[in-house]
Amino acid sequence: MSLKDKEKWNAKYDSSTCLAGREPSRWLVDHAGLLAGKGKALDIAMGEGRNTLFAASLGYDVFGVDISEVGVSRAEALARKNNLTIHSRIADLDHYKIDENAYDLILCFYFLDRRLFEGIRKGLKPGGTLIYETFTVDYLQYSGFKREWVLEKNELREAFPGLKVLDYQEINEPENETAYASLVARKD
Numbered sequence: 001m002s003l004k005d006k007e008k009w010n011a012k013y014d015s016s017t018c019l020a021g022r023e024p025s026r027w028l029v030d031h032a033g034l035l036a037g038k039g040k041a042l043d044i045a046m047g048e049g050r051n052t053l054f055a056a057s058l059g060y061d062v063f064g065v066d067i068s069e070v071g072v073s074r075a076e077a078l079a080r081k082n083n084l085t086i087h088s089r090i091a092d093l094d095h096y097k098i099d100e101n102a103y104d105l106i107l108c109f110y111f112l113d114r115r116l117f118e119g120i121r122k123g124l125k126p127g128g129t130l131i132y133e134t135f136t137v138d139y140l141q142y143s144g145f146k147r148e149w150v151l152e153k154n155e156l157r158e159a160f161p162g163l164k165v166l167d168y169q170e171i172n173e174p175e176n177e178t179a180y181a182s183l184v185a186r187k188d
């Protein structure tokens with residue numbers, strides 16, 4: 001992977017002014033009331049930072065990781081424009097170790113690497129929250145995605161043993177040609 005993914009995502013971001021939009025994910029906004037808004041947060045595959053910035057605006061000290069320097073530099077520029085501080089690192093998540101017991105909040109939106117699941121669980125501090133959303137198998141009918149890139153039914157709900165599931169949904173929206181699962185879970 002690595003170089004191929006980096007080039008692919010840089011090209012995608014280069015070809016658009018803002019790929020995922022500037023608005024934070026609805027699922028994150030809708031569950032902001034569950035979040036303490038203090039401590040450290042990690043945004044996995046931060047992209048152009050729509051959710052990174054939202055977490056920073058809640059009061060988190062947010063650290064984002066992504067392989068695309070184009071995405072990350074846009075996120076940083078947007079943070080400066082909004083007088084928010086974020087920290088970011090350009091890194092390949094295929095070879096990334098999440099610090100253990102380090103985060104009060106972990107976000108992962110529209111990125112799936114199952115090898116990170118254990119690290120995500122261990123990365124949360126006790127009381128820490130995970131908010132995750134990405135495509136499910138139903139999305140295959142709307143896209144040329146490979147099956148390994150999407151979640152199976154109920155997979156996200158069961159992916160983090162030991163975390164308490166606070167909310168979960170699986171959505172299929174033929175009218176918008178999208179299908180995804182969303183999770184909020186907490187480490188006791």
Ligand SMILES: C[S@@+](CC[C@H](N)C(=O)[O-])C[C@H]1O[C@@H](n2cnc3c(N)ncnc32)[C@H](O)[C@@H]1O
Pocket residue numbers: 001002005009010020044045046047048049050051065066067068071091092093094108109110111
């Ligand atoms: C669909 S975008 C989602 C971005 C962001 N989470 C959001 O929802 O707006 C997927 C992101 O994953 C990043 N990515 C893909 N492969 C990666 C890898 N191996 N390591 C780090 N980031 C990667 C891409 O650069 C891209 O920003």
